[in-house]
Every structure is written in C-alpha cells, then in structure tokens.
Amino acid sequence: MLGIDLRPESLGQGYGTDALGAFLHHFFENMGFERMLLSVAAHNTRARRCYENLGFHTNGTHWDAHIGPDVTGDAQFAFVRHLFRRGPLGLESLFYDMRLDRKAWRKRQSDTTP
Numbered sequence: 001m002l003g004i005d006l007r008p009e010s011l012g013q014g015y016g017t018d019a020l021g022a023f024l025h026h027f028f029e030n031m032g033f034e035r036m037l038l039s040v041a042a043h044n045t046r047a048r049r050c051y052e053n054l055g056f057h058t059n060g061t062h063w064d065a066h067i068g069p070d071v072t073g074d075a076q077f078a079f080v081r082h083l084f085r086r087g088p089l090g091l092e093s094l095f096y097d098m099r100l101d102r103k104a105w106r107k108r109q110s111d112t113t114p
Contacts, residue, residue: 017050024054025109028102035101039064042094043080051098055108060097065089 002023004016027033038056040047063085070091071077072084083094 011046016047017053020050021054024100024105028105033102035099038098039095040098042083042096048096048098051100054100055104056098056100058096059099062095062097063087063089063092064095066091066093 002020004019006015024036027036036056038051039062040051042048042061066084072081072086072091085092085094
C-alpha cells in the first residue's frame with residue numbers, strides 16, 4: 001500500500017504527482033514491475049486527476065467500506081451522495097480500479113521528454 005499525505009497548504013501544487021511519478025520511475029525502471037494497479041475513491045477527484053495525469057486508466061469499479069464520516073445525511077455532501085450507499089459492509093463508497101502498464105509508462109515518458 002502506498003499513500004501520499006500532504007498538508008492542506010501544499011495541495012494543488014503538483015507535489016503528489018511529482019512524488020508518485022518518481023516512485024513509478026523506480027517501480028517500473030529499477031524494480032522491473034510490469035504494472036501497477038490501484039483503487040481510488042470515486043469522490044477523491046484530486047487523486048483521480050493525479051493518477052490520470054500519470055497515465056493510469058480506469059478499468060472497473062467496486063464498492064468498499066467507507067472509512068470516515070457518514071456523508072449521506074449532510075447537505076454539504078449532496079453533490080457526492082450518489083457515490084455512497086448502504087450495503088453489506090455498512091456505509092460503502094464507490095471506488096475506481098485503475099491500471100498503468102510499464103509499456104504505457106515508458107511511452108508516456110518518451111512522449112513528454114523534450
């Protein structure tokens with residue numbers, strides 16, 4: 001499991017994308033892995049955008065237990081309420097399954113290198 005946590009004042013400045021990009025270089029080039037799979041909460045648009053900018057694509061979805069506050073009754077979360085449900089695990093959140101293959105990573109790197 002890999003997680004990147006940033007202070008609120010550091011969000012939106014590309015630090016997460018840069019950190020994950022450096023990790024992916026090590027993961028694919030030095031360690032020789034063929035693919036990275038991840039799941040990201042559908043309501044976490046910032047993380048999804050980061051992953052997409054690095055070349056990940058969505059290849060499925062699943063529901064999993066939501067760890068955090070119950071957002072279903074709070075009016076301020078109405079815009080994401082459709083991404084939550086009551087299910088076998090209690091409050092569940094929709095997750096996107098994402099994938100990046102080494103071949104696609106290398107192509108993307110060669111396309112973006114001046």
